[in-house]
Amino acid sequence: MTSNEQHPSDEANPLRSLTLDQLRRRTSMKWRTYPADVLPLWVAEMDVPLAAPVVRAVTEAMELGDTGYPVGTAYAEALAAFAGKRWGWDDLAVERTAIVPDVMLGVVEMLKLVTGPGDPVIVNPPVYPPFYEFVTHLDRRVVEAPLGADLRIDLGVLEEAFRRAVTGGGRAAYLLCSPHNPTGTVHTADELAAVAALAERYGVRVVADEIHAPVVTAPGARFVPYLSVPGAERGLALMSASSKGWNLAGLKAALALAGPGAAADLARMPEEVGHGPSHVGVLAHTAALRDGAAWLDAVLTGIDENRRLLTRLLAEHLPGVVHRPGEATYLAWLDCRPLDLGDDPADVFLRRGRVALSSGIPFGTGGAGHLRLNLATSPEVITEAVRRMAAAVD
Numbered sequence: 001m002t003s004n005e006q007h008p009s010d011e012a013n014p015l016r017s018l019t020l021d022q023l024r025r026r027t028s029m030k031w032r033t034y035p036a037d038v039l040p041l042w043v044a045e046m047d048v049p050l051a052a053p054v055v056r057a058v059t060e061a062m063e064l065g066d067t068g069y070p071v072g073t074a075y076a077e078a079l080a081a082f083a084g085k086r087w088g089w090d091d092l093a094v095e096r097t098a099i100v101p102d103v104m105l106g107v108v109e110m111l112k113l114v115t116g117p118g119d120p121v122i123v124n125p126p127v128y129p130p131f132y133e134f135v136t137h138l139d140r141r142v143v144e145a146p147l148g149a150d151l152r153i154d155l156g157v158l159e160e161a162f163r164r165a166v167t168g169g170g171r172a173a174y175l176l177c178s179p180h181n182p183t184g185t186v187h188t189a190d191e192l193a194a195v196a197a198l199a200e201r202y203g204v205r206v207v208a209d210e211i212h213a214p215v216v217t218a219p220g221a222r223f224v225p226y227l228s229v230p231g232a233e234r235g236l237a238l239m240s241a242s243s244k245g246w247n248l249a250g251l252k253a254a255l256a257l258a259g260p261g262a263a264a265d266l267a268r269m270p271e272e273v274g275h276g277p278s279h280v281g282v283l284a285h286t287a288a289l290r291d292g293a294a295w296l297d298a299v300l301t302g303i304d305e306n307r308r309l310l311t312r313l314l315a316e317h318l319p320g321v322v323h324r325p326g327e328a329t330y331l332a333w334l335d336c337r338p339l340d341l342g343d344d345p346a347d348v349f350l351r352r353g354r355v356a357l358s359s360g361i362p363f364g365t366g367g368a369g370h371l372r373l374n375l376a377t378s379p380e381v382i383t384e385a386v387r388r389m390a391a392a393v394d
Contacts (some may be wrong), residue, residue: 007335010370011294011295011297011298012298013051013298013302013305013380014046014048014051014295014298014299014302014303015047015048015299015302015303015306015376015378016182016302016378016379017048017049018047018048018049018378020381022046024036027091027304028045028250029043029045030042030043030045033356034197034356036193037354038331038350038354038356039354039355039356039357039381039384039385039388040356040374041078041269041355041356041357041372041373041374041377041381041382041385042356042358042372043347043358043374044181044244044249044330044331044374045247045249045374045376046247046299046377047217047246047331047376047377047378047381049245049370050246050247050248051237051288051291051292051295051296052295053277053287053288053290053291053292053295054063054246054248054284054287054288054292056286056287056299057284057286058251058283059281060282061279061280061283064282065348066279066280066283067279068279069275069279070099070253070274070277070278070279070281070282071242071344074282074286074335075096075099075253075255075282075286075289076092076097076099076255077095077243077334078285078286078289079082079092079097079239079241079255079289080092080289082214082241082289082290082293083225084236084306085293085354086214086223086293087095087213087223087224087225087228087295087389089225089226089228089375091227092112092225092227092231092257093260096257096260096263096266096268097255097257097258098178098255098256098258098259098269098273098274099253099254099255099256099258099274099277099282099293100165100238100254100255100273100274100276100277101241101252101273101276101277102243102252102253102254102277103209103211103238103239103240103243103254103380104130104134104209105254105273106208106238106254106255106256107134107175107207107238107258107278108134108138109269109270109273110207110238110256110269111135111138111140111207112121112138113236113265113266113268114171114173114207114236114265115140115171115172115173115205116171116355117137117139117140118140118141119140119141119142119170119172119173120141120142120143120165120170120172120173121135121141121142121143121172121173121174121175122143122145122158122162122165122172122173122204122335123135123142123143123144123145123156123173123174123175123177123364124144124145124146124147124153124158124176124177124180125144125147125362125363125364125365125367126142126146126147126182126333126363126365126366126367126370127144127177127181127210127363127364128181128182128209128363129305129362129363129364130351131175131177131209132362132364133166133347135175136275140173141392143161143164143165143172144161144364144365145157145158145160145161146364146365146366147164147180147183147345147366149183150190150285150325151180151183151185151324151333152185152328153187153191153195153197155191155194155198156322157196158174158195158198159198159202162174162198162199162201162202162204163202164233165202165204166203166204167203171203171205172198172202172203172204172205172207173204173205173206173207173254174195174204174205174206174207175209176195176206176207176208176209176211176226177209177344178192178208178209178210178224178226178325179212179213179216179223179327179328179329180212180328180329181212181324181329181331182329182330182358182360182363182372183324183326184221184325184326184327184329184330184331184332184333185326185327186216186218186221186224186326186327186328187224188221188224189224189229190388192224192226192229192232193229193230193231193232195226196226196229196230196231196232196235196293197231197232198236199231199235200231205235205236206226206232206235206236206306206377207235207236207237207238208226208227208235208236208237209237209238209284210223210237210238210239211227211238211239211240211243211254212244212245212328212329213225213239213241213245214241214242214244214245214246214296215244215245215303215328215329215330216300216327216328217300217303217307217326217327217328217330218257218304218325218326218327218328219304219306219331221328223328225237226272226354227257227259232259233259233260233261233262234259234261234262234352235258235259235262236256236257236258236259236262236265236266237256237257237258238254238255238256238257239254239255239257240253240254240255241255241285241286241288242284242285242288242289242292242361243285244329245288245296245299245332246285246292246296247303247376248281248284248285248293250290251278251280251281251284251285252278252281253277253278253281253282253284253285254277256269275342284293285293286381299376303330303375303376305379306347306375306376306377306379306382307325307332307375308325309382309383310323310325310332310373310375310386311323313382313383314334314386314388316340316387317387317389317390318386318390318393320338320339320388321333321334321335321336321338321339322336322337322338323335323336330374330375330376331372331373331374331375332372332373333360333372334370334371334372334373335369335370336369336370336371337369337370339393341369341393342369343360343361343368344360344361344368344371345360345369345371346358346359346368346371347359348358348393349371349388349389349392352391352392352393353388353389353391353392354388355385357371357372357373357394358371358372358374359371359374360372369389373385385386
């Protein structure tokens with residue numbers, strides 16, 4: 001596999017394309033949840049115009065009235081080609097994929113296939129809050145295996161969680177976040193192979209949420225698909241290859257992938273699940289994967305620049321905040337405990353500074369005193385946000 005997922009791009013940085021006035025015309029969650037005087041750097045939406053290939057695909061569908069039901073494997077074929085070029089993964093089997101409405105609904109369907117009511121599902125907090133919500137609503141039991149102090153998977157802690165989860169002979173699943181949200185950690189091939197070995201030893205089924213797979217921003221870092229590592233044959237994975245990388249969360253379509261040992265499980269997924277994705281969403285995601293690489297590279301370069309900008313700004317204006325720059329996602333995980341703002345510093349920055357950030361508390365163990373900041377905006381917005389945050393604690 002290649003060692004650097006970014007490639008030089010001649011495209012202008014999309015994160016510098018839109019003004020705040022233009023962005024405030026948007027009607028999505030990011031821009032309509034808070035009053036207009038609040039800078040929103042919370043939910044995972046990017047402040048970018050869409051990639052031209054995506055606009056063309058959606059526009060042509062509208063002109064043709066091509067708004068029916070999804071069919072075929074074009075999306076999976078585009079992902080397979082992208083995975084081969086981007087990650088050196090040539091073993092994505094199109095015949096072991098299925099279209100699902102989105103990644104988290106896909107996670108629910110995969111967990112239904114390999115666990116039953118009351119069964120444990122292991123997660124690595126601090127982690128994406130819907131992991132808790134969806135698992136609980138599914139009538140499964142969340143078991144925490146917290147990340148280590150280095151914000152990486154602690155294999156010893158994970159093994160103990162696996163051991164406890166299967167005590168008594170029950171079924172268990174491990175919901176892996178890869179790359180990790182909110183820390184931006186990119187799991188290595190060795191780490192993932194060790195996870196697979198533990199899962200096989202204890203009979204735990206791995207379901208990998210790989211929604212941030214295209215968004216690896218640190219030079220030299222590379223995403224490793226879970227299903228590509230030795231021992232992961234019975235694993236399941238979910239990708240919405242364009243939802244985060246190309247900002248297409250509003251055009252619903254994701255893919256469930258199965259390792260060769262999980263093909264029979266995926267085949268048991270109810271046929272009606274495939275009715276949920278948007279046909280236009282499938283067209284948009286397919287176009288992004290096939291023709292949107294240059295646009296993606298421009299965005300990744302911009303996110304990397306913003307991450308370095310944030311590091312400099314925090315050192316200058318909020319030196320008490322601990323920031324370990326991640327290798328992936330467009331999210332920054334900030335430890336604000338040295339500022340003595342209590343368990344929910346995001347609430348303080350919203351009330352005093354008019355900056356909307358994601359509270360760390362819903363991310364589970366290790367989240368109190370932390371917050372998550374969305375880097376996928378203009379450098380000017382990040383600069384103003386940090387200025388406001390600093391003023392809020394003066």
